Amino acid sequence: MITLYDCATAPSPRRARIFLAEKGVKYDCKQVDLRTGEQLGPEFRAINPRCAVPALVTESGDVICENVAIASYIEEIHPEPPLMGSTAIERAQVLEWNWRCEFEGLSAIAEILRNTSPHMKGRAMTGARNVEQVPEFGARGKERLGYFYEDLNERLEKSAFIAGDFYSLADITALVAVDFSAWVKSSPDACLKALAKWHKEVSARPSSKS
Amino acid sequence: MITLYDCATAPSPRRARIFLAEKGVKYDCKQVDLRTGEQLGPEFRAINPRCAVPALVTESGDVICENVAIASYIEEIHPEPPLMGSTAIERAQVLEWNWRCEFEGLSAIAEILRNTSPHMKGRAMTGARNVEQVPEFGARGKERLGYFYEDLNERLEKSAFIAGDFYSLADITALVAVDFSAWVKSSPDACLKALAKWHKEVSARPSSKS
Structure with a gap:
């Protein structure tokens, strides 16, 4: 299963959450507490050295951190319904x-x-x-x-x-x-x-x- | 043939020109003189109301103005060589x-x-x-x-x-x-x-x- 590093109150990971919800894709969701600076700590830095959410970890262990890239990847492995156009x-x-x-x-x-x-x-x-x-x-x-x-x-x-x-x-x-x-x-x-x-x-x- | 509205000295349209050159795609190139503000005039504004180059006009007359979108379109109609990845x-x-x-x-x-x-x-x-x-x-x-x-x-x-x-x-x-x-x-x-x-x-x- 894919894993989404998320922060429930932040706008950037919300883009990924809505995209995944429209696709009906299930994922393991891990919260990163931006208020306490958890994104700057060594544990999350090992996932995304840029210290930002969202970060999506694929089933093969690749990490994707920009929304347009996350969307492109999900669109390819779960094409329906198309959310990035059909032509x-x-x-x-x-x-x-x-x-x-x-x-x-x-x-x-x-x-x-x-x-x-x-x-x-x-x-x-x-x-x-x-x-x-x-x-x-x-x-x-x-x-x-x-x-x-x-x-x-x-x-x-x-x-x-x-x-x-x-x-x-x-x-x-x-x-x-x-x-x-x-x-x-x-x-x-x-x-x-x-x-x-x-x-x-x-x-x-x-x-x-x- | 596709048409590229270009400015030979500007960085943004250069991205499209290099992409097209790598693909070996021929196109009709029209220069827009940014020094004299030609991009703000009515003729170019009718092509791209955002008054910026590049603007690519497809054979069907659709207009695409952002580099990532131009690249995506060209990659689909001219897949070789791939410039946006293969998986x-x-x-x-x-x-x-x-x-x-x-x-x-x-x-x-x-x-x-x-x-x-x-x-x-x-x-x-x-x-x-x-x-x-x-x-x-x-x-x-x-x-x-x-x-x-x-x-x-x-x-x-x-x-x-x-x-x-x-x-x-x-x-x-x-x-x-x-x-x-x-x-x-x-x-x-x-x-x-x-x-x-x-x-x-x-x-x-x-x-x-x-």
């Missing part, structure tokens, strides 16, 4: 929109949180190194998150789901981003109606409770 | 390392350049919107780029190429990052011997001239 162009569109939801959405929110929260002092970046906060990153993060939401809303005015007319990895990443943004009081403006409608729909899927 | 775990490792080379490498260099170059005033982010520079981002970018090089060197002490014992998309992204970093006087330190050896080898491939 070459669909697969490209899923990767493209997933990239945008990650670079423009999730990373902006992480930038705000890690550079402004008193709990994140000296931990302004994910990973093994301690990096000092730069408060200006909070304002930049909010600016680019606002642009991301505008673009996402425009997309969802024309498309049922983010990558096309099918639910995919890109919707999972965007859902996690929107929910995570509430932590830094940066949820999408209610005037972004298409985004709000989509968020209600994807939140109603049982996997969203993961 | 489920290899494909995951290519995506994971490509992600790292992009998030931790290329994006750090772009952060330095766009927030410190006098030519980039008001253009601190790629895309349709004007965003003001924050000089502090230059220092943070240099800090995280240094960590990325350390990690890459450590990886290359154990592995012939970045994602494993085969040349892949991850090597292309890292090569473009290392070459691009010279623009901001942030090339890897010469003491990172494994990284230097790898750079010499991948630079010797004919595709690197793309």
Whole structure:
């Protein structure tokens, strides 16, 4: 059985949990306590030297630590239901929109949180190194998150789901981003109606409770 | 024939050019002049509303604009030689390392350049919107780029190429990052011997001239 190193309250491993739930894949789940810095200790460092969750250990013992890579691996060994598209162009569109939801959405929110929260002092970046906060990153993060939401809303005015007319990895990443943004009081403006409608729909899927 | 909207001097489209050269795929190449802001004009905006290169137009007229998505599409329609791995775990490792080379490498260099170059005033982010520079981002970018090089060197002490014992998309992204970093006087330190050896080898491939 595969093993997922997880933290129930963190956004990044939630992406993997929702993906696995949509696939109906069973896995052994191990919690890593980020509040006490367990991810920086020798035991977890031996699993993922980058000291971040999620980390997925395959049945052969290989370790995969980035969400897009975890999704690609699970999609190959459990193809149904497809969550990364069914044709070459669909697969490209899923990767493209997933990239945008990650670079423009999730990373902006992480930038705000890690550079402004008193709990994140000296931990302004994910990973093994301690990096000092730069408060200006909070304002930049909010600016680019606002642009991301505008673009996402425009997309969802024309498309049922983010990558096309099918639910995919890109919707999972965007859902996690929107929910995570509430932590830094940066949820999408209610005037972004298409985004709000989509968020209600994807939140109603049982996997969203993961 | 596919069409690549390109800018001969820019790092992002170079990733697509090298990938296409390794595949031996012929394409129609259209230059977009970033120096005069052609990417912001109505003609190119109709191709890619995000006003960035590369943009690949498929034979069916679909437009793909992110490198990982362009690579995935080309890999499917021209499978040989494989540049994204040959097994489920290899494909995951290519995506994971490509992600790292992009998030931790290329994006750090772009952060330095766009927030410190006098030519980039008001253009601190790629895309349709004007965003003001924050000089502090230059220092943070240099800090995280240094960590990325350390990690890459450590990886290359154990592995012939970045994602494993085969040349892949991850090597292309890292090569473009290392070459691009010279623009901001942030090339890897010469003491990172494994990284230097790898750079010499991948630079010797004919595709690197793309």
